[in-house]
Amino acid sequence: MQDSVFIGGGGEAYATKQGLKLKYANRHGLIAGATGTGKTVTLQILAEGFSKAGVPVFLSDVKGDLSGLAAAGSEGFKLHQAFTDRASKIGFDDYTYESFPVTFWDLFGEQGHPVRTTVAEMGPLLLSRLMDLTEAQEGILNIAFRLSDEQGLPLLDLKDLQALLVWVGENRKELSLRYGAVSVASIGAIQRRLLILENQGGTKLFGEPALALSDIMRTDPDGRGRINILAADKLMGSPRLYATFLLWLLSELFEELPEVGDPDKPRLVFFFDEAHLLFDGAPKALVDKVEQVARLIRSKGVGIYFVTQNPADVPEDVLGQLGNRIQHALRAFTGRDKKQLRLAAETYRENPRFDTEQAIREVGVGEAVTSMLAKKGIPGVVERTLIRPPSSQLGPLDDSLRKQVIATSPVSGKYETVQDRRSAYEILKQRAEKAASEAEAAEAREEEMSMAEREFNAARRYSGSRVSRSSSRSMRISKDDSFGTAMGKMVMKELTGTTGRKIVRGILGGLFKGR
Numbered sequence: 001m002q003d004s005v006f007i008g009g010g011g012e013a014y015a016t017k018q019g020l021k022l023k024y025a026n027r028h029g030l031i032a033g034a035t036g037t038g039k040t041v042t043l044q045i046l047a048e049g050f051s052k053a054g055v056p057v058f059l060s061d062v063k064g065d066l067s068g069l070a071a072a073g074s075e076g077f078k079l080h081q082a083f084t085d086r087a088s089k090i091g092f093d094d095y096t097y098e099s100f101p102v103t104f105w106d107l108f109g110e111q112g113h114p115v116r117t118t119v120a121e122m123g124p125l126l127l128s129r130l131m132d133l134t135e136a137q138e139g140i141l142n143i144a145f146r147l148s149d150e151q152g153l154p155l156l157d158l159k160d161l162q163a164l165l166v167w168v169g170e171n172r173k174e175l176s177l178r179y180g181a182v183s184v185a186s187i188g189a190i191q192r193r194l195l196i197l198e199n200q201g202g203t204k205l206f207g208e209p210a211l212a213l214s215d216i217m218r219t220d221p222d223g224r225g226r227i228n229i230l231a232a233d234k235l236m237g238s239p240r241l242y243a244t245f246l247l248w249l250l251s252e253l254f255e256e257l258p259e260v261g262d263p264d265k266p267r268l269v270f271f272f273d274e275a276h277l278l279f280d281g282a283p284k285a286l287v288d289k290v291e292q293v294a295r296l297i298r299s300k301g302v303g304i305y306f307v308t309q310n311p312a313d314v315p316e317d318v319l320g321q322l323g324n325r326i327q328h329a330l331r332a333f334t335g336r337d338k339k340q341l342r343l344a345a346e347t348y349r350e351n352p353r354f355d356t357e358q359a360i361r362e363v364g365v366g367e368a369v370t371s372m373l374a375k376k377g378i379p380g381v382v383e384r385t386l387i388r389p390p391s392s393q394l395g396p397l398d399d400s401l402r403k404q405v406i407a408t409s410p411v412s413g414k415y416e417t418v419q420d421r422r423s424a425y426e427i428l429k430q431r432a433e434k435a436a437s438e439a440e441a442a443e444a445r446e447e448e449m450s451m452a453e454r455e456f457n458a459a460r461r462y463s464g465s466r467v468s469r470s471s472s473r474s475m476r477i478s479k480d481d482s483f484g485t486a487m488g489k490m491v492m493k494e495l496t497g498t499t500g501r502k503i504v505r506g507i508l509g510g511l512f513k514g515r
């Protein structure tokens, strides 16, 4: 089975080997089934198979149980006998225990190398989805991104975005003339959403060094593809963050990778666990985008596999593009369940040996109704397949072993330290500081002048003339003036099309609220 990933045994007595053809592995897939039916183990054996075939894998580990891929299974394990029995039943003669090359990633930087991207790379569409913005709010975000480009204010982390939004708020009158209504209420709403995002871990997601795609597409010297495991247990607490991050990664792969047509094997396979989260309440524009990315990313040599409980969770347009299917058992309690089950069954090419609908209901744990793309990319006849047992450890990796894997990974040390490059926040802050120091210099000059004035007055007192009591107050007013003027002038030099005083307030606002 050189040209496929071995998945298990089908046909009479499960004796016929079933495989997923590497050539068609970029035509995507679906792993579905009720809870406890074997989805995670299926994902595990697919990751093992792809790795062995030299294909790097990216997957999210929702319950932590896929981390076991980094260790070999063992004869002392309670299921050892069950595994070997299963292996011999399906003719898996060279079944052995082995570990796989794993790179751990974690948005929170705790269970793996930190994964980050920049606000600019995430883009206004995904950010709006991430923060659940209304159309009007999204419009403002678009303006902020436009200004960031025009004014050379890079958006890297969340404080950049905050500073820029404050600036937009302070200049809304001028901006409204150019872009249409910019309301304070909308900006306030975005700011509040930003706070929520921060609390969900957004601060950690945005910044530099940003993830280099080449780091999740590595192959080890021994020829095996690296399995990248994103810790998603904590991340699942913020489903929107989870779904948006993975969607960003997909669109990034789509944009960055060159066309390769239909290669002999994929350059990367991407497993999207709990895929329903991607579509729950998603606006049509987003579903369309997923559909589009799925359709086009194939020619970049990337295969996407959605993992979910019920195939009905995946919109039809997307489902239609998932060529390789592993359907574990589905339960059908209600009329609606039954209808969905029938619809799911109808999407397969019938096998005269059994009834598809009934098989989907009956298959045991670790068994599935499968249909893989065959010659010319046509869906193969449906099979009842007993899925092969895993070679790596079933269940989570020991904490100390995980630490060891992280410390010795090829990217160890590359992402651990945050770099806070000069960007919108720093630039706006620096402008304000420069303006402030200019104002201070002006103030000092004035101070000097007033010293001279006082001396002069003192001299006059000695000479018998009266000193005005209001002189100190009028001096304070002029100090305020000079501060504002210096800042205004300075900012006016850098920014055109807006009045200095408003910008000044914006910069100060950004300074104080941005922290």
Ligand SMILES: Nc1ncnc2c1ncn2[C@@H]1O[C@H](COP(=O)(O)OP(=O)(O)OP(=O)(O)O)[C@@H](O)[C@H]1O
Residues within 6 Å of the ligand: 033, 034, 035, 036, 037, 038, 039, 040, 041, 042, 079, 083, 086, 365, 366, 367, 387, 388, 389, 390, 394
């Ligand atoms: N291919 C297999 N070979 C051997 N045992 C299996 C296989 N698939 C599943 N099992 C057994 O069934 C158990 C449950 O499978 P698994 O964890 O994959 O279910 P799941 O569908 O991911 O469940 P959940 O929805 O709760 O995450 C496994 O712990 C294992 O004991």
Ligand SMILES: [Mg+2]
Residues within 6 Å of the ligand: 039, 040, 041, 063
């Ligand atoms: Mg599972």
